[in-house]
Amino acid sequence: MIAIDAMMVCLDLSNIDETLVAFTRSICERLPVKKVYFVHNVKTSELSDDFRALFGDVDLGKEIEGNIADIVSEHFNNAADYDILVSEEPNTEVILADLVKRYSIKLTLLGKRMSDKSTGALGTKLLRILPCSVLVFPETARFNIGRILTPIDFSDASVHALRLSKSLSDQLALYLEIMHVYKLPTQYFPLISEEKAVKKAEEVVQEKFKNLRKRHREIVDVPYTLVRAAGKSIAERIAMELQRGKYDLLVVGLKGSNPIPSLSLGSVPTKLYNMDINTPIWLVYSEEVIK
Incomplete structure (x- = not known):
């Protein structure tokens, strides 16, 4: 019997996030999943000086966590126990690999946009570095x-x-x-x-x-x-x-x-x-x- 003790869902604040959260719910409704971690990393190295000057000391992590919480509330429907984890690190691949080890993640759900919208470079890096199985969900896939x-x-x-x-x-x-x-x-x-x-x-x-x-x-x-x-x-x-x-x-x-x-x-x-x-x-x- 397939049971998933811990599952990580990688969100990137794009339109595919709602689809990923809804697909996660469908997984939890069909398979025993104990815990889901919805995660996003704010890549601090990519925050421009203009952004910092414009928004000053805004707690970006807290704002993003609130945005993700709204999506989860609307599309996940408490299908399983979950946490929302927002980090602010310069290297997304490293922090996600660390989360996999820290929380004993068995499966990571990764969204994928078509090639005309994304290079898929980060996804390829994650596939190579994450010490767990990965479920890739294209934006055009069916539930x-x-x-x-x-x-x-x-x-x-x-x-x-x-x-x-x-x-x-x-x-x-x-x-x-x-x-x-x-x-x-x-x-x-x-x-x-x-x-x-x-x-x-x-x-x-x-x-x-x-x-x-x-x-x-x-x-x-x-x-x-x-x-x-x-x-x-x-x-x-x-x-x-x-x-x-x-x-x-x-x-x-x-x-x-x-x-x-x-x-x-x-x-x-x-x-x-x-x-x-x-x-x-x-x-x-x-x-x-x-x-």
């Missing part, structure tokens, strides 16, 4: 989640994401499907038959699925799809499958074996985050990786 897609590459990280997806689908009666994107060694064409290469590649993957089902009997009945990359990146194929299958949630496992935090996220999750995808993406670390 109602009925269909889950989980891509796997048979790594421990992707299997962990799959098992979490299965627990979530069982708990909330959702439809779950697995996908695997495979690539062919095209540099050997036409020395070998492309048709034979496809057949062999799919045989290998089918055997991997067979072994996976032997080890994890709970996923025996979960349908899966094999997709050939065919000139596209893995992330592009996943995005295309999301649109084709009209899925409401994408669950992706994150690897943490690299000792350099900036390199531990992985290229596929990074590319998926940077795409204009209308589907929420749950980027999952296992407890072992976080430890």
